[in-house]
Amino acid sequence: MESLQHSKEASGPGLHRKCQLRRRWWITIGIAVAIVVILVIVIPLAIILPRRGDKGGKPSSVIFPLYIYPETNSTWGPLYEAILTHPELEFLVIVNPQSGPGNGSLPDERYQQAIRQLDTYPNVQKVGYVRTGYAERNISDVLSDIETYSGWESQSASLAMSGVFFDEAPHQYEAATVDYLNRINSAVKNATGLTGDRTIIHNPGTIPDSRLEVPNTDITVVFEQSYDHYETSQKALLDDEKDVDRDSWAYIFHSVPTMSNSTIENFVDEISRKAAWLYLTTRTDSYYEYLDSSLERFCDVANPDLDFLVIVNPNSGPGDRDQPSPDHNYAREVPRLNAYSNVYTVGYIRIDYCRKPLQDSFDEVARYASWSEQYETSKLGVRGIFVDETPNHHSPERADYLDALTRYIKQSPGILGDKFVAHNPGTAPDSSLAEHAELTFVCEEPYSRYRSGEVQKWLELHPFDRARAGFMISGVPDDELHSLVQELRDRSAYFFVTEVVDDFYESFGPSSWGAFMQALQHNHQPQQDQEDEVPVAAAPTV
Numbered sequence: 001m002e003s004l005q006h007s008k009e010a011s012g013p014g015l016h017r018k019c020q021l022r023r024r025w026w027i028t029i030g031i032a033v034a035i036v037v038i039l040v041i042v043i044p045l046a047i048i049l050p051r052r053g054d055k056g057g058k059p060s061s062v063i064f065p066l067y068i069y070p071e072t073n074s075t076w077g078p079l080y081e082a083i084l085t086h087p088e089l090e091f092l093v094i095v096n097p098q099s100g101p102g103n104g105s106l107p108d109e110r111y112q113q114a115i116r117q118l119d120t121y122p123n124v125q126k127v128g129y130v131r132t133g134y135a136e137r138n139i140s141d142v143l144s145d146i147e148t149y150s151g152w153e154s155q156s157a158s159l160a161m162s163g164v165f166f167d168e169a170p171h172q173y174e175a176a177t178v179d180y181l182n183r184i185n186s187a188v189k190n191a192t193g194l195t196g197d198r199t200i201i202h203n204p205g206t207i208p209d210s211r212l213e214v215p216n217t218d219i220t221v222v223f224e225q226s227y228d229h230y231e232t233s234q235k236a237l238l239d240d241e242k243d244v245d246r247d248s249w250a251y252i253f254h255s256v257p258t259m260s261n262s263t264i265e266n267f268v269d270e271i272s273r274k275a276a277w278l279y280l281t282t283r284t285d286s287y288y289e290y291l292d293s294s295l296e297r298f299c300d301v302a303n304p305d306l307d308f309l310v311i312v313n314p315n316s317g318p319g320d321r322d323q324p325s326p327d328h329n330y331a332r333e334v335p336r337l338n339a340y341s342n343v344y345t346v347g348y349i350r351i352d353y354c355r356k357p358l359q360d361s362f363d364e365v366a367r368y369a370s371w372s373e374q375y376e377t378s379k380l381g382v383r384g385i386f387v388d389e390t391p392n393h394h395s396p397e398r399a400d401y402l403d404a405l406t407r408y409i410k411q412s413p414g415i416l417g418d419k420f421v422a423h424n425p426g427t428a429p430d431s432s433l434a435e436h437a438e439l440t441f442v443c444e445e446p447y448s449r450y451r452s453g454e455v456q457k458w459l460e461l462h463p464f465d466r467a468r469a470g471f472m473i474s475g476v477p478d479d480e481l482h483s484l485v486q487e488l489r490d491r492s493a494y495f496f497v498t499e500v501v502d503d504f505y506e507s508f509g510p511s512s513w514g515a516f517m518q519a520l521q522h523n524h525q526p527q528q529d530q531e532d533e534v535p536v537a538a539a540p541t542v
C-alpha cells in the first residue's frame, strides 16, 4: 500500500499538476440532499456541497397515512401546503377512504375532488390502503379491494393509484401466509389500472420473519409505534439489523413529544440512516385521523436543502502578489455567490506537502481574509480555506505546520463564519493529521482506479468518519454515475463526480453534472419524469 501513498505525496501530486493553468474551475459536491443548483460562472471556482452540521442523516421521503375524510376543500390543506413548500421531498400518500377503497366502485365526489388535487403535485405518489388482518382476512376481499383501486383509473387518470399499502401485514411465519402474500403482491403487480411502479408496501409494524420476504414487496414498515416504545425497546433492535436496504424500510412514529428544532433534526438524522421512508406525529390517539402541527417542521428536516461549498481559486491561491486580490472578476462573482444562503465560499491555497514556507501560507490566508474588509457593503469574503497538497504521512513537523495553519485560519477575523478548514491529501491521511481539518478529501482518483482492488483495499484499511470525508472521482462512465453517487453517499458527506477525464475541475461535465444532481436528489425509485421535479435553485450568470 505504500505505493498508493507515494503516488500522492512523492510522485507528482495530481492537483499540483492540474493547477498549472491560469484559469481554473473547481467543482466538487458534498452530500446530500435534494436541490439542484446550476452555476454558470466564467471565473475559476471550486464547488463542494456539504450538508453543514451533518451528523450522518440522509435524505428521506415521507410516507403519509392519510386516513382523514376530506370534509371540505381545506381539510387536507396543511398537507397540500407541506407538499407545495417542499418540492424536493417525495410524498408517498396512503389514501384510505373507508379502511379500504369503500363499497362502491369509486369514492364519493368530495373524496374524488381531493384526490384530483393531490394528483396535481409531481412530488406525490398515491397508494391505496388495503387491510389484510394479519393474512387472515378473506383473500377474495383483499383482491377485490385491489381491483377496486385499480378501477379508479378507468374513471379518470387523475384518480389513478400507483400502488397498494397493505396494513395489518403478518410478521409471523406460516407456509400459508407466504402463499397469501405472494398472491396479493402479484395481484398488485398485475393490476392494469395501477400506474407507475405499482409500489407495494407491507405494514407489519415490526420486523417480519425473514421467511415472509416475498418477491415484489418494495417497502416494509418495520416500526409503527410510539416514540417511547422506540426509545425504550425497539431502537437497539432495529439498529442491530445489518445489511438493511434503507430504501425498503419505513418507520412510522406516533406520540412524539414536542421537541426543539435541533432535537427533532437530530432524531430525524438518526432514523434516516436506517429508513428512507419516514413519518412522525405528535398525536397520542387517532394518530392518522388528524393533521398534525409538527408536519411542517418534520418536512423541513426530512430533506434539507443542498448546501454548496464553493472553492474560490483565482490562481492556485488568492492571486499573484503584484496584482490586486481579488481581481475584478472575483470581486464581482464572489458577492453574487455569497448572496445565496446555501452557498458557502472558501479560498484555495496549496502548501506543497508542508514544504511551502509557513509564512507564505499565512500570507495567502491573510489575503483572502482581507477580501472581507468591507463585507457589509461589498459582500465579498470567504468563510474558510481549502488547503490543497496536504501530506498524508505524519511527522512532528508536518503536524506542527498544519496545526499552526489551522490556528491561523481560525484566528483570522477576516475569514468569515465558521472559518471552515478542508484538507486535500487525495488519499487517507494519518489520523493525527486529519484532526486539523473539518473535512479531508480521502480519495481523489479516476473512476477506474477508484474501482481497483488496490484503492478499495486501501479505503477499507483506512476507515474515515463519513461526516468529515470527501471524495472526488473523475472519468466516471455515464451508466455508473447513479450507483456511484449512492455508494459515495454512504462513504462521505462531501463528494464530487464527473465523467470528464482531464482538467475535470475546469468545466461542468456535459452530462454528468445533471445526472449527478439527479442522483443526489432521488435516492430511490428512479422515475421517468424526474426532470420535471428538479427545481433549479441558483443560476448566477456573467
Ligand SMILES: *[C@@H]1O[C@H](CO)[C@@H](O)[C@H](O)[C@H]1NC(C)=O
Pocket: 073, 113
Ligand atoms: C372546492 O374545489 C373545487 C375544485 O377545486 C371547486 O369546484 C369547489 O367550488 C370548491 N368548493 C369550495 C366550497 O370551495
Ligand SMILES: *[C@@H]1O[C@H](CO)[C@@H](O)[C@H](O)[C@H]1NC(C)=O
Pocket: 103, 104
Ligand atoms: C358498505 O358496507 C358496509 C358493510 O358491508 C355497510 O354497512 C354500508 O352501508 C355500505 N355502504 C354503502 C355506501 O354501501
Ligand SMILES: *[C@@H]1O[C@H](CO)[C@@H](O)[C@H](O)[C@H]1NC(C)=O
Pocket: 138, 139, 140, 141
Ligand atoms: C371468502 O369470500 C369468498 C367470496 O366472497 C367466499 O366464496 C368464500 O367462502 C370466503 N372464504 C371464507 C373462508 O370465508
Ligand SMILES: *[C@@H]1O[C@H](CO)[C@@H](O)[C@H](O)[C@H]1NC(C)=O
Pocket: 183, 186, 187, 190
Ligand atoms: C399475474 O400475472 C402473471 C403473469 O402474467 C401470472 O402468472 C399470475 O398468475 C398473475 N397473478 C395474479 C394474481 O393474477
Ligand SMILES: *[C@@H]1O[C@H](CO)[C@@H](O)[C@H](O)[C@H]1NC(C)=O
Pocket: 261, 296, 297, 300
Ligand atoms: C423551527 O422550525 C419551524 C418550522 O420549520 C420554523 O418556523 C421555526 O422558526 C423554527 N424555530 C427556530 C427557533 O428556529
